[in-house]
Amino acid sequence: MTAEHQPRRDEDQAEFSEEQASLLKITLGPLIWAGHFVICYGLVAVTCAKDWDIATIRAGLLGFSGAALLAIAWVGWTSWRQWNPRETGDFVNRRGRSEDRHHFLGHAAFLLSIIAVIGVIFVSLPLVMLDSCR
Incomplete structure (x- = not known):
């Protein structure tokens, strides 16, 4: 008969902080996408309403889209490392x-x-394909 290990308080706290970071990581990718969506569509709407220079705004938003893609790629990479299917060989984790x-x-x-x-790519497509507000 084997006795189950009862975790110490510091082990519990370390596991809780790790899982808290994991839960934040789950929300970070969609949060970046949502922020990108709101900023892109909002700024283009204001630009068209105020008749500002759309070419400058479009260039800035395309740069912002690239930054959003890089941020999401970083979240994806750290999530892939946390999932760790290469070393464990376990894609499903049934236990x-x-x-x-x-x-x-x-x-x-x-x-x-x-x-x-x-999502970021689809939100950025109108910036690439459309020439003006009209």
Whole structure:
């Protein structure tokens, strides 16, 4: 018969802070996408309403889109490393251990990062394809 290890208080706190960071990582990719969406569409709407120079705004927003893509790529990369399917060889994590939950949160954050990248690209397409507000 094996006795189950009861975690110490400092082990519990370390695990909680790790999982708290994982939960933040899950929300970060979609949050960047949502902020990008609001800023792009809002600034283009104000630019067209105030009749500002759309070419300058478009160039700035394309640079902002590139920065958003880089930020989401960084979140995706750190999530991939947290998921760790190459070293563990376990893509599914069927067991309910805390390590499996940690890997699952990395997996979920990685997949949400992929969706966020697609979202940023689709929000940026009108900046590339349209010439003016009219």
